[in-house]
Amino acid sequence: MKDEQCVRFLQWALPQLHMRWPAFRKVRKQVCKRVDARMRELGVAGIDEYKAYLHDHADEWIQLDALCRITISRFYRDQGVFATLQDSVLPILAQQALERGATQLRVWSAGCGSGEEPYTLAVLWATELQSQFPELSIDIVATDADPNVMRRARDARYKFGTLKNLPESWRDRAFALEGENYCLKPEYKLCVQLLEQDIRQEQPEGPFDLVLCRNLVFTYFDEALQLEHLKRIVDAMHDGAALVLGIHEKLPEKGRGLAKWFDEQRVYRKNSGIVEPKGV
Numbered sequence: 001m002k003d004e005q006c007v008r009f010l011q012w013a014l015p016q017l018h019m020r021w022p023a024f025r026k027v028r029k030q031v032c033k034r035v036d037a038r039m040r041e042l043g044v045a046g047i048d049e050y051k052a053y054l055h056d057h058a059d060e061w062i063q064l065d066a067l068c069r070i071t072i073s074r075f076y077r078d079q080g081v082f083a084t085l086q087d088s089v090l091p092i093l094a095q096q097a098l099e100r101g102a103t104q105l106r107v108w109s110a111g112c113g114s115g116e117e118p119y120t121l122a123v124l125w126a127t128e129l130q131s132q133f134p135e136l137s138i139d140i141v142a143t144d145a146d147p148n149v150m151r152r153a154r155d156a157r158y159k160f161g162t163l164k165n166l167p168e169s170w171r172d173r174a175f176a177l178e179g180e181n182y183c184l185k186p187e188y189k190l191c192v193q194l195l196e197q198d199i200r201q202e203q204p205e206g207p208f209d210l211v212l213c214r215n216l217v218f219t220y221f222d223e224a225l226q227l228e229h230l231k232r233i234v235d236a237m238h239d240g241a242a243l244v245l246g247i248h249e250k251l252p253e254k255g256r257g258l259a260k261w262f263d264e265q266r267v268y269r270k271n272s273g274i275v276e277p278k279g280v
């Protein structure tokens with residue numbers, strides 16, 4: 001399929017899946033390749049025939065939806081975000097959790113990819129913060145709709161390229177080198193619960209202290225779906241909890257319930273009237 005044909009097809013199909021075409025402009029080639037492969041698999045001759053197939057087979061929209069998942073991620077993605085989490089956000093949230101009498105800091109990584117995001121946080125907590133908060137453990141629920149990335153997350157073996165941004169001392173401590181693969185040591189997997197979930201259908205039970213929803217809802221979903229999910233996410237957060245978006249994302253304009261906290265790093269906080277816990 002030629003690029004113009006694929007562009008026209010995606011501009012037609014994505015809104016029907018409640019997704020935004022502009023988000024796919026730069027990454028369309030991988031989606032187009034998958035659509036091409038799918039058309040070969042079905043034995044349909046071209047994009048018009050595939051559109052007719054979609055018309056006649058409502059279930060095919062589910063297949064197409066899955067072909068549109070962009071799964072790119074890496075450890076310590078957007079270093080400034082993790083530095084802000086380490087230096088400011090997590091210590092405040094941890095203190096807040098302790099004052100509430102909690103023994104766990106609860107985190108949700110929504111659209112967690114192959115585990116890069118939740119495992120970065122698990123390693124960060126264990127290496128930098130656990131000793132400051134010995135009474136508190138971290139409990140990370142990581143969800144993703146894609147069975148392939150979930151399999152990779154469970155496997156937790158990565159090539160160097162995925163890990164190259166991670167501070168070297170963390171990498172040396174948390175991974176064992178097996179051939180060309182960096183394998184996450186089991187103790188860093190224990191605090192991460194992986195769930196295959198489509199965020200449009202289900203989400204893990206809150207309340208959470210921290211939600212990472214980066215490079216999924218607020219990039220690919222249309223405005224109505226963003227608003228619906230924002231409400232559900234905010235409802236699943238403690239007062240004073242934090243929501244982190246992707247570095248190029250923003251909240252939908254009509255979104256309510258959150259205030260900017262660390263604006264440059266796209267960190268928002270529920271209930272801005274909060275008074276900081278003592279000693280932070």
Ligand SMILES: C[S@@+](CC[C@H](N)C(=O)[O-])C[C@H]1O[C@@H](n2cnc3c(N)ncnc32)[C@H](O)[C@@H]1O
Nearest residue numbers: 070071072073111113144145146198199214215
């Ligand atoms: C671009 S990756 C972002 C990964 C990570 N959050 C990050 O920022 O590096 C988006 C992830 O969202 C997942 N995803 C796409 N649609 C989803 C849905 N409806 N529900 C849950 N996860 C979804 C994809 O499988 C992919 O792993």
